[in-house]
Amino acid sequence: MNRQVVDSRMFRRGRALAYLEDEDRYLTADSEPEFRFGIVGCGMMGQEHIRNAQLLGRASVAGIYDPSPRSVAHASELIAQRDGRSEPRIYASLEEACADPATDALIIATPNFTHLEVMRQAVQTGKALLLEKPIATTVADAWEVCRLAANHRQIVRFGLQYRHKAIYAEAAQAVLDQKVVGRVHSVNMLEHRFPFLDKVGQWNKFSDFTGGTLVEKCCHYFDLMNLFAGSVPRSVFAVGNQAVNFRDFTYENKQADGIDQAQVTIEYENGVIGGFALCMFAPGMREELIVCGDVGRLQACENSLLGGETENRVELWRGENGASSISHPSYPPYIARAGHHGSTFFEHAEFADDLSTGQSSGPSIADGFWSVVAGAAAQASIHSGAAVDVAEVLPDDFDAHLLGREGQSDDG
Numbered sequence: 054m055n056r057q058v059v060d061s062r063m064f065r066r067g068r069a070l071a072y073l074e075d076e077d078r079y080l081t082a083d084s085e086p087e088f089r090f091g092i093v094g095c096g097m098m099g100q101e102h103i104r105n106a107q108l109l110g111r112a113s114v115a116g117i118y119d120p121s122p123r124s125v126a127h128a129s130e131l132i133a134q135r136d137g138r139s140e141p142r143i144y145a146s147l148e149e150a151c152a153d154p155a156t157d158a159l160i161i162a163t164p165n166f167t168h169l170e171v172m173r174q175a176v177q178t179g180k181a182l183l184l185e186k187p188i189a190t191t192v193a194d195a196w197e198v199c200r201l202a203a204n205h206r207q208i209v210r211f212g213l214q215y216r217h218k219a220i221y222a223e224a225a226q227a228v229l230d231q232k233v234v235g236r237v238h239s240v241n242m243l244e245h246r247f248p249f250l251d252k253v254g255q256w257n258k259f260s261d262f263t264g265g266t267l268v269e270k271c272c273h274y275f276d277l278m279n280l281f282a283g284s285v286p287r288s289v290f291a292v293g294n295q296a297v298n299f300r301d302f303t304y305e306n307k308q309a310d311g312i313d314q315a316q317v318t319i320e321y322e323n324g325v326i327g328g329f330a331l332c333m334f335a336p337g338m339r340e341e342l343i344v345c346g347d348v349g350r351l352q353a354c355e356n357s358l359l360g361g362e363t364e365n366r367v368e369l370w371r372g373e374n375g376a377s378s379i380s381h382p383s384y385p386p387y388i389a390r391a392g393h394h395g396s397t398f399f400e401h402a403e404f405a406d407d408l409s410t411g412q413s414s415g416p417s418i419a420d421g422f423w424s425v426v427a428g429a430a431a432q433a434s435i436h437s438g439a440a441v442d443v444a445e446v447l448p449d450d451f452d453a454h455l456l457g458r459e460g461q462s463d464d465g
Protein backbone atom coordinates (compact mmCIF):
# COMPACT_ATOMS: atom_id res chain seq x y z
CA MET A 54 0.00 0.00 0.00
CA ASN A 55 1.21 3.49 -0.83
CA ARG A 56 1.89 5.26 2.49
CA GLN A 57 1.49 8.72 1.08
CA VAL A 58 -2.00 7.89 -0.17
CA VAL A 59 -2.88 6.42 3.23
CA ASP A 60 -1.74 9.58 4.97
CA SER A 61 -3.84 11.77 2.72
CA ARG A 62 -7.17 10.10 3.45
CA MET A 63 -7.80 12.23 6.50
CA PHE A 64 -7.53 15.42 4.41
CA ARG A 65 -9.42 14.03 1.45
CA ARG A 66 -12.43 13.24 3.63
CA GLY A 67 -12.71 16.65 5.26
CA ARG A 68 -14.54 19.72 3.96
CA ALA A 69 -11.70 22.14 4.75
CA LEU A 70 -10.07 21.64 1.34
CA ALA A 71 -13.32 21.30 -0.61
CA TYR A 72 -12.76 24.67 -2.30
CA LEU A 73 -9.73 23.42 -4.28
CA GLU A 74 -9.87 22.92 -8.04
CA ASP A 75 -9.04 19.40 -9.20
CA GLU A 76 -5.79 20.55 -10.83
CA ASP A 77 -4.58 21.85 -7.47
CA ARG A 78 -5.06 18.52 -5.77
CA TYR A 79 -2.13 16.22 -5.12
CA LEU A 80 -2.39 14.76 -1.63
CA THR A 81 -6.16 15.05 -1.73
CA ALA A 82 -6.66 13.91 -5.33
CA ASP A 83 -9.13 11.09 -5.87
CA SER A 84 -7.66 8.25 -7.84
CA GLU A 85 -9.75 6.13 -10.19
CA PRO A 86 -10.82 2.95 -8.41
CA GLU A 87 -9.00 -0.09 -9.75
CA PHE A 88 -11.78 -2.57 -8.94
CA ARG A 89 -15.56 -2.73 -8.87
CA PHE A 90 -17.38 -4.66 -6.17
CA GLY A 91 -20.83 -6.15 -6.00
CA ILE A 92 -22.16 -6.42 -2.45
CA VAL A 93 -24.42 -9.38 -1.65
CA GLY A 94 -26.16 -8.74 1.67
CA CYS A 95 -26.31 -5.06 2.64
CA GLY A 96 -27.03 -5.18 6.37
CA MET A 97 -24.64 -4.11 9.10
CA MET A 98 -21.57 -5.85 7.68
CA GLY A 99 -22.35 -5.22 4.02
CA GLN A 100 -22.55 -1.51 4.81
CA GLU A 101 -19.27 -1.70 6.72
CA HIS A 102 -17.70 -3.18 3.59
CA ILE A 103 -19.12 -0.33 1.50
CA ARG A 104 -17.68 2.25 3.93
CA ASN A 105 -14.26 0.64 3.93
CA ALA A 106 -14.09 0.16 0.16
CA GLN A 107 -14.82 3.86 -0.17
CA LEU A 108 -12.40 4.94 2.52
CA LEU A 109 -9.63 2.89 0.96
CA GLY A 110 -10.55 4.26 -2.47
CA ARG A 111 -9.21 1.37 -4.54
CA ALA A 112 -12.64 -0.03 -5.43
CA SER A 113 -16.06 1.37 -6.15
CA VAL A 114 -19.33 -0.36 -5.36
CA ALA A 115 -20.95 -1.02 -8.72
CA GLY A 116 -23.95 -3.06 -7.60
CA ILE A 117 -25.82 -4.38 -4.58
CA TYR A 118 -28.21 -7.23 -3.90
CA ASP A 119 -30.36 -7.76 -0.84
CA PRO A 120 -33.95 -9.01 -0.57
CA SER A 121 -34.66 -6.46 2.19
CA PRO A 122 -35.76 -3.11 0.71
CA ARG A 123 -34.62 -1.27 3.85
CA SER A 124 -31.11 -2.69 3.64
CA VAL A 125 -30.99 -1.76 -0.07
CA ALA A 126 -32.21 1.76 0.69
CA HIS A 127 -29.62 2.33 3.44
CA ALA A 128 -26.77 0.89 1.39
CA SER A 129 -27.76 3.00 -1.65
CA GLU A 130 -27.84 6.12 0.50
CA LEU A 131 -24.42 5.33 1.90
CA ILE A 132 -23.02 4.88 -1.60
CA ALA A 133 -24.64 8.10 -2.84
CA GLN A 134 -23.31 10.07 0.17
CA ARG A 135 -19.72 9.06 -0.29
CA ASP A 136 -19.34 8.20 -3.94
CA GLY A 137 -21.07 10.62 -6.27
CA ARG A 138 -19.39 9.07 -9.27
CA SER A 139 -22.13 6.68 -10.35
CA GLU A 140 -25.28 5.04 -9.08
CA PRO A 141 -24.89 1.38 -8.08
CA ARG A 142 -26.99 -1.15 -9.91
CA ILE A 143 -29.64 -2.70 -7.71
CA TYR A 144 -29.85 -6.36 -8.64
CA ALA A 145 -33.16 -8.17 -8.48
CA SER A 146 -31.55 -11.51 -7.67
CA LEU A 147 -28.32 -13.22 -6.74
CA GLU A 148 -28.16 -14.59 -10.29
CA GLU A 149 -28.21 -11.04 -11.63
CA ALA A 150 -25.48 -9.96 -9.16
CA CYS A 151 -23.33 -12.91 -10.22
CA ALA A 152 -23.89 -12.29 -13.92
CA ASP A 153 -23.02 -8.56 -13.97
CA PRO A 154 -19.88 -8.14 -16.10
CA ALA A 155 -19.29 -4.72 -14.50
CA THR A 156 -17.97 -6.19 -11.22
CA ASP A 157 -14.61 -7.83 -10.52
CA ALA A 158 -15.43 -9.18 -7.07
CA LEU A 159 -18.40 -10.03 -4.89
CA ILE A 160 -18.43 -9.36 -1.16
CA ILE A 161 -20.84 -11.79 0.49
CA ALA A 162 -22.21 -10.48 3.79
CA THR A 163 -25.41 -12.49 4.13
CA PRO A 164 -26.45 -14.38 7.29
CA ASN A 165 -24.32 -17.40 8.17
CA PHE A 166 -26.85 -20.06 7.16
CA THR A 167 -26.97 -18.69 3.59
CA HIS A 168 -23.21 -18.74 2.95
CA LEU A 169 -23.00 -22.19 1.39
CA GLU A 170 -25.95 -21.61 -0.95
CA VAL A 171 -24.64 -18.20 -2.02
CA MET A 172 -21.14 -19.62 -2.55
CA ARG A 173 -22.52 -22.43 -4.74
CA GLN A 174 -23.78 -19.76 -7.13
CA ALA A 175 -20.96 -17.27 -6.68
CA VAL A 176 -18.27 -19.74 -7.76
CA GLN A 177 -20.04 -20.10 -11.11
CA THR A 178 -18.75 -16.60 -11.90
CA GLY A 179 -15.22 -15.57 -12.78
CA LYS A 180 -15.23 -13.06 -9.94
CA ALA A 181 -13.03 -12.88 -6.87
CA LEU A 182 -14.95 -13.47 -3.64
CA LEU A 183 -14.81 -12.17 -0.10
CA LEU A 184 -17.06 -14.35 2.06
CA GLU A 185 -17.94 -13.23 5.56
CA LYS A 186 -17.22 -15.37 8.58
CA PRO A 187 -18.16 -17.98 9.67
CA ILE A 188 -17.80 -19.60 6.28
CA ALA A 189 -20.72 -21.91 7.15
CA THR A 190 -22.78 -23.08 10.12
CA THR A 191 -21.64 -26.73 10.23
CA VAL A 192 -18.37 -28.57 9.64
CA ALA A 193 -19.85 -30.41 6.65
CA ASP A 194 -20.99 -27.17 5.02
CA ALA A 195 -17.68 -25.46 5.83
CA TRP A 196 -15.90 -28.32 4.11
CA GLU A 197 -18.07 -27.85 1.01
CA VAL A 198 -17.33 -24.10 1.03
CA CYS A 199 -13.61 -24.94 1.19
CA ARG A 200 -13.90 -27.32 -1.74
CA LEU A 201 -15.75 -24.68 -3.76
CA ALA A 202 -13.12 -22.08 -2.84
CA ALA A 203 -10.18 -24.37 -3.63
CA ASN A 204 -11.55 -25.00 -7.11
CA HIS A 205 -12.41 -21.38 -7.82
CA ARG A 206 -9.96 -19.83 -10.24
CA GLN A 207 -10.08 -16.42 -8.60
CA ILE A 208 -9.07 -15.04 -5.20
CA VAL A 209 -11.32 -16.21 -2.37
CA ARG A 210 -10.89 -14.46 0.94
CA PHE A 211 -12.69 -15.21 4.20
CA GLY A 212 -13.79 -12.43 6.57
CA LEU A 213 -11.57 -13.26 9.56
CA GLN A 214 -10.31 -9.70 9.73
CA TYR A 215 -9.74 -9.55 13.51
CA ARG A 216 -6.20 -10.61 12.62
CA HIS A 217 -5.85 -7.00 11.45
CA LYS A 218 -6.93 -5.37 14.72
CA ALA A 219 -4.01 -3.26 15.87
CA ILE A 220 -3.34 -5.33 19.00
CA TYR A 221 -3.38 -8.69 17.20
CA ALA A 222 -1.35 -7.43 14.24
CA GLU A 223 1.31 -6.25 16.72
CA ALA A 224 1.11 -9.48 18.71
CA ALA A 225 1.46 -11.59 15.55
CA GLN A 226 4.52 -9.68 14.46
CA ALA A 227 6.11 -10.08 17.90
CA VAL A 228 5.19 -13.71 18.56
CA LEU A 229 5.17 -15.25 15.08
CA ASP A 230 7.76 -13.19 13.18
CA GLN A 231 10.16 -12.05 15.91
CA LYS A 232 9.49 -15.04 18.20
CA VAL A 233 9.79 -12.82 21.27
CA VAL A 234 8.18 -15.35 23.62
CA GLY A 235 10.17 -18.26 22.18
CA ARG A 236 8.33 -21.50 21.58
CA VAL A 237 4.61 -21.03 22.24
CA HIS A 238 3.10 -23.42 24.80
CA SER A 239 -0.28 -21.89 25.62
CA VAL A 240 -2.76 -19.48 24.07
CA ASN A 241 -5.64 -18.04 26.07
CA MET A 242 -8.38 -15.70 24.86
CA LEU A 243 -11.23 -13.91 26.50
CA GLU A 244 -14.20 -12.12 24.99
CA HIS A 245 -16.48 -10.24 27.35
CA ARG A 246 -19.04 -8.11 25.54
CA PHE A 247 -22.59 -6.85 25.21
CA PRO A 248 -25.36 -9.13 23.81
CA PHE A 249 -25.87 -9.82 20.12
CA LEU A 250 -27.46 -6.81 18.43
CA ASP A 251 -30.67 -6.84 16.38
CA LYS A 252 -30.41 -8.26 12.87
CA VAL A 253 -32.66 -8.53 9.84
CA GLY A 254 -35.01 -11.41 10.71
CA GLN A 255 -33.14 -11.79 14.05
CA TRP A 256 -31.21 -14.70 12.56
CA ASN A 257 -28.38 -14.31 15.11
CA LYS A 258 -30.54 -15.45 18.04
CA PHE A 259 -30.96 -18.99 16.69
CA SER A 260 -28.28 -21.66 16.55
CA ASP A 261 -29.77 -23.22 13.41
CA PHE A 262 -29.04 -19.96 11.60
CA THR A 263 -25.72 -19.07 13.23
CA GLY A 264 -24.13 -22.48 13.79
CA GLY A 265 -24.19 -21.68 17.53
CA THR A 266 -22.58 -18.72 19.29
CA LEU A 267 -19.17 -20.40 19.40
CA VAL A 268 -19.22 -20.76 15.62
CA GLU A 269 -20.91 -17.46 14.82
CA LYS A 270 -19.01 -14.91 16.86
CA CYS A 271 -16.17 -16.91 18.27
CA CYS A 272 -14.76 -18.24 14.99
CA HIS A 273 -12.73 -14.99 15.04
CA TYR A 274 -11.14 -15.96 18.37
CA PHE A 275 -10.58 -19.58 17.42
CA ASP A 276 -8.91 -18.31 14.25
CA LEU A 277 -6.57 -16.19 16.38
CA MET A 278 -5.91 -19.05 18.79
CA ASN A 279 -5.14 -21.42 15.90
CA LEU A 280 -2.84 -18.78 14.40
CA PHE A 281 -0.85 -18.20 17.59
CA ALA A 282 -0.79 -21.91 18.47
CA GLY A 283 0.56 -22.61 14.98
CA SER A 284 -1.55 -25.74 14.80
CA VAL A 285 -5.08 -27.11 14.56
CA PRO A 286 -7.25 -28.47 17.38
CA ARG A 287 -6.99 -32.15 18.27
CA SER A 288 -9.46 -32.22 21.14
CA VAL A 289 -11.98 -29.71 22.49
CA PHE A 290 -13.86 -29.63 25.80
CA ALA A 291 -16.38 -26.89 26.62
CA VAL A 292 -19.04 -25.89 29.10
CA GLY A 293 -21.54 -23.14 28.44
CA ASN A 294 -25.18 -22.11 28.54
CA GLN A 295 -27.74 -19.40 27.87
CA ALA A 296 -27.47 -17.74 31.27
CA VAL A 297 -28.96 -14.26 30.75
CA ASN A 298 -29.59 -13.03 27.20
CA PHE A 299 -32.81 -13.47 25.20
CA ARG A 300 -34.22 -16.11 27.54
CA ASP A 301 -37.70 -14.67 26.97
CA PHE A 302 -37.13 -13.72 23.34
CA THR A 303 -39.23 -15.40 20.68
CA TYR A 304 -39.39 -14.67 16.97
CA GLU A 305 -41.92 -16.33 14.70
CA ASN A 306 -42.88 -18.51 17.68
CA LYS A 307 -39.37 -19.81 18.10
CA GLN A 308 -37.45 -19.40 21.36
CA ALA A 309 -33.94 -17.91 21.08
CA ASP A 310 -31.39 -20.58 21.93
CA GLY A 311 -27.91 -19.01 21.58
CA ILE A 312 -25.55 -19.59 24.48
CA ASP A 313 -24.12 -16.45 26.09
CA GLN A 314 -21.32 -17.81 28.26
CA ALA A 315 -18.75 -20.55 27.78
CA GLN A 316 -15.34 -21.84 28.77
CA VAL A 317 -13.50 -23.84 26.14
CA THR A 318 -10.30 -25.89 26.48
CA ILE A 319 -8.40 -26.92 23.37
CA GLU A 320 -5.54 -29.35 22.98
CA TYR A 321 -3.68 -28.64 19.75
CA GLU A 322 -2.05 -31.23 17.53
CA ASN A 323 1.40 -29.75 18.30
CA GLY A 324 0.87 -29.96 22.08
CA VAL A 325 -0.01 -26.27 22.63
CA ILE A 326 -2.92 -25.88 25.06
CA GLY A 327 -5.59 -23.23 24.63
CA GLY A 328 -8.40 -21.69 26.63
CA PHE A 329 -11.25 -19.42 25.60
CA ALA A 330 -13.67 -17.60 27.93
CA LEU A 331 -16.87 -15.95 26.70
CA CYS A 332 -19.35 -13.70 28.46
CA MET A 333 -21.96 -11.89 26.37
CA PHE A 334 -23.78 -9.96 29.07
CA ALA A 335 -21.06 -7.48 29.99
CA PRO A 336 -21.76 -3.72 29.80
CA GLY A 337 -18.70 -3.10 27.66
CA MET A 338 -16.21 -4.92 25.54
CA ARG A 339 -12.98 -6.59 26.52
CA GLU A 340 -10.86 -8.85 24.40
CA GLU A 341 -7.70 -10.41 25.69
CA LEU A 342 -5.06 -12.68 24.22
CA ILE A 343 -2.33 -14.22 26.35
CA VAL A 344 0.44 -16.20 24.70
CA CYS A 345 2.99 -17.94 26.92
CA GLY A 346 6.22 -19.25 25.50
CA ASP A 347 9.39 -20.67 26.97
CA VAL A 348 11.13 -17.27 27.07
CA GLY A 349 8.31 -14.80 27.54
CA ARG A 350 4.67 -13.91 27.85
CA LEU A 351 2.62 -11.53 25.71
CA GLN A 352 -0.76 -10.10 26.63
CA ALA A 353 -2.85 -8.06 24.18
CA CYS A 354 -6.09 -6.35 25.27
CA GLU A 355 -8.76 -4.17 23.78
CA ASN A 356 -11.01 -2.62 26.36
CA SER A 357 -13.98 -0.23 26.34
CA LEU A 358 -16.99 0.55 28.44
CA LEU A 359 -20.25 0.81 26.46
CA GLY A 360 -20.01 3.94 24.33
CA GLY A 361 -16.56 4.76 25.68
CA GLU A 362 -13.18 5.09 24.03
CA THR A 363 -11.25 1.92 23.28
CA GLU A 364 -7.96 1.33 25.09
CA ASN A 365 -5.45 -0.91 23.36
CA ARG A 366 -2.53 -2.41 25.22
CA VAL A 367 0.12 -4.97 24.42
CA GLU A 368 2.34 -6.05 27.30
CA LEU A 369 5.44 -8.13 26.81
CA TRP A 370 7.34 -9.79 29.65
CA ARG A 371 10.72 -11.25 28.84
CA GLY A 372 12.47 -11.16 32.22
CA GLU A 373 16.17 -11.84 31.76
CA ASN A 374 15.61 -12.94 28.14
CA GLY A 375 15.35 -9.45 26.70
CA ALA A 376 13.49 -6.18 26.90
CA SER A 377 9.98 -6.11 28.36
CA SER A 378 7.58 -3.45 27.12
CA ILE A 379 4.12 -1.96 27.20
CA SER A 380 2.68 -0.43 24.03
CA HIS A 381 -0.64 0.98 22.86
CA PRO A 382 -1.01 0.09 19.18
CA SER A 383 -3.69 2.00 17.34
CA TYR A 384 -4.91 3.12 13.93
CA PRO A 385 -5.97 6.64 12.95
CA PRO A 386 -9.44 7.26 14.44
CA TYR A 387 -11.13 7.67 11.05
CA ILE A 388 -9.87 4.21 10.09
CA ALA A 389 -10.78 2.68 13.46
CA ARG A 390 -14.28 4.16 13.22
CA ALA A 391 -14.89 2.60 9.79
CA GLY A 392 -15.56 -0.67 11.57
CA HIS A 393 -14.18 -3.33 13.86
CA HIS A 394 -11.42 -1.08 15.18
CA GLY A 395 -9.88 -0.54 11.76
CA SER A 396 -9.44 -4.23 10.98
CA THR A 397 -11.94 -4.14 8.11
CA PHE A 398 -9.99 -1.32 6.42
CA PHE A 399 -6.81 -3.39 6.44
CA GLU A 400 -8.76 -6.42 5.25
CA HIS A 401 -9.84 -4.32 2.25
CA ALA A 402 -6.29 -3.13 1.68
CA GLU A 403 -5.07 -6.74 1.55
CA PHE A 404 -8.00 -7.81 -0.62
CA ALA A 405 -7.16 -5.04 -3.11
CA ASP A 406 -3.49 -6.13 -3.06
CA ASP A 407 -4.59 -9.73 -3.65
CA LEU A 408 -6.71 -8.63 -6.61
CA SER A 409 -3.74 -6.71 -8.02
CA THR A 410 -1.22 -9.52 -7.65
CA GLY A 411 -3.57 -12.46 -8.22
CA GLN A 412 -2.06 -14.05 -5.09
CA SER A 413 -4.10 -14.81 -1.99
CA SER A 414 -2.52 -13.52 1.23
CA GLY A 415 -5.03 -15.21 3.55
CA PRO A 416 -6.82 -15.81 5.81
CA SER A 417 -6.55 -19.08 3.92
CA ILE A 418 -9.14 -21.70 3.18
CA ALA A 419 -7.63 -23.74 5.99
CA ASP A 420 -8.01 -20.81 8.40
CA GLY A 421 -11.70 -20.47 7.51
CA PHE A 422 -12.26 -24.19 7.97
CA TRP A 423 -10.46 -24.70 11.28
CA SER A 424 -12.08 -21.63 12.83
CA VAL A 425 -15.47 -23.28 12.24
CA VAL A 426 -14.27 -26.72 13.32
CA ALA A 427 -13.05 -25.39 16.70
CA GLY A 428 -16.37 -23.63 17.35
CA ALA A 429 -18.49 -26.55 16.17
CA ALA A 430 -16.47 -29.01 18.30
CA ALA A 431 -16.96 -26.72 21.33
CA GLN A 432 -20.71 -26.55 20.68
CA ALA A 433 -20.79 -30.37 20.35
CA SER A 434 -18.85 -30.74 23.62
CA ILE A 435 -21.33 -28.51 25.47
CA HIS A 436 -24.14 -30.66 24.08
CA SER A 437 -22.58 -34.01 25.00
CA GLY A 438 -20.82 -32.98 28.23
CA ALA A 439 -17.66 -34.76 27.06
CA ALA A 440 -14.45 -33.79 25.30
CA VAL A 441 -14.73 -34.00 21.51
CA ASP A 442 -12.07 -35.70 19.45
CA VAL A 443 -11.85 -33.36 16.47
CA ALA A 444 -11.12 -36.23 14.06
CA GLU A 445 -14.63 -37.47 14.80
CA VAL A 446 -16.36 -34.26 13.66
CA LEU A 447 -14.49 -34.06 10.35
CA PRO A 448 -16.42 -35.09 7.23
CA ASP A 449 -15.80 -38.57 5.79
CA ASP A 450 -14.25 -37.10 2.66
CA PHE A 451 -11.99 -34.69 4.60
CA ASP A 452 -8.61 -34.32 2.92
CA ALA A 453 -6.07 -32.06 4.65
CA HIS A 454 -4.17 -31.87 1.36
CA LEU A 455 -6.90 -29.68 -0.16
CA LEU A 456 -6.51 -27.10 2.60
CA GLY A 457 -2.88 -26.61 1.70
CA ARG A 458 -3.69 -25.94 -1.93
CA GLU A 459 -6.02 -22.99 -1.63
CA GLY A 460 -6.64 -21.03 -4.75
CA GLN A 461 -5.40 -23.80 -7.01
CA SER A 462 -7.75 -25.67 -9.22
CA ASP A 463 -8.06 -29.44 -8.79
CA ASP A 464 -7.69 -29.88 -12.50
CA GLY A 465 -4.59 -27.78 -12.63
Ligand SMILES: NC(=O)c1ccc[n+]([C@@H]2O[C@H](COP(=O)([O-])OP(=O)(O)OC[C@H]3O[C@@H](n4cnc5c(N)ncnc54)[C@H](O)[C@@H]3O)[C@@H](O)[C@H]2O)c1
Pocket residue numbers: 093094095096097098099118119120121124147162163164165167171185186187212213214251252253254269393
Ligand atom coordinates in the same frame (compact mmCIF):
# COMPACT_ATOMS: atom_id res chain seq x y z
N1 LIG B 1 -16.23 -10.02 10.07
C1 LIG B 1 -16.90 -9.48 11.07
O1 LIG B 1 -16.33 -8.90 12.00
C2 LIG B 1 -18.39 -9.55 11.07
C3 LIG B 1 -19.16 -8.71 11.90
C4 LIG B 1 -20.54 -8.78 11.83
C5 LIG B 1 -21.15 -9.70 10.98
N2 LIG B 1 -20.38 -10.52 10.22
C6 LIG B 1 -20.99 -11.52 9.34
O2 LIG B 1 -21.59 -10.83 8.24
C7 LIG B 1 -22.76 -11.54 7.84
C8 LIG B 1 -23.94 -10.56 7.86
O3 LIG B 1 -24.14 -10.12 9.17
P1 LIG B 1 -24.86 -8.73 9.46
O4 LIG B 1 -24.48 -8.38 10.84
O5 LIG B 1 -24.60 -7.78 8.38
O6 LIG B 1 -26.40 -9.17 9.43
P2 LIG B 1 -27.64 -8.25 9.04
O7 LIG B 1 -28.86 -9.01 9.44
O8 LIG B 1 -27.44 -6.87 9.55
O9 LIG B 1 -27.55 -8.18 7.45
C9 LIG B 1 -27.68 -9.31 6.64
C10 LIG B 1 -28.30 -8.84 5.33
O10 LIG B 1 -28.32 -9.93 4.42
C11 LIG B 1 -29.58 -9.91 3.74
N3 LIG B 1 -29.81 -11.25 3.20
C12 LIG B 1 -30.39 -12.31 3.79
N4 LIG B 1 -30.37 -13.38 2.95
C13 LIG B 1 -29.77 -12.95 1.81
C14 LIG B 1 -29.45 -13.57 0.58
N5 LIG B 1 -29.73 -14.86 0.36
N6 LIG B 1 -28.87 -12.84 -0.39
C15 LIG B 1 -28.58 -11.51 -0.18
N7 LIG B 1 -28.85 -10.87 0.99
C16 LIG B 1 -29.42 -11.60 1.97
C17 LIG B 1 -30.56 -9.46 4.78
O11 LIG B 1 -31.75 -8.95 4.20
C18 LIG B 1 -29.75 -8.38 5.50
O12 LIG B 1 -29.93 -7.11 4.91
C19 LIG B 1 -22.89 -12.71 8.79
O13 LIG B 1 -22.31 -13.85 8.22
C20 LIG B 1 -22.11 -12.29 10.01
O14 LIG B 1 -21.61 -13.38 10.76
C21 LIG B 1 -19.03 -10.44 10.24
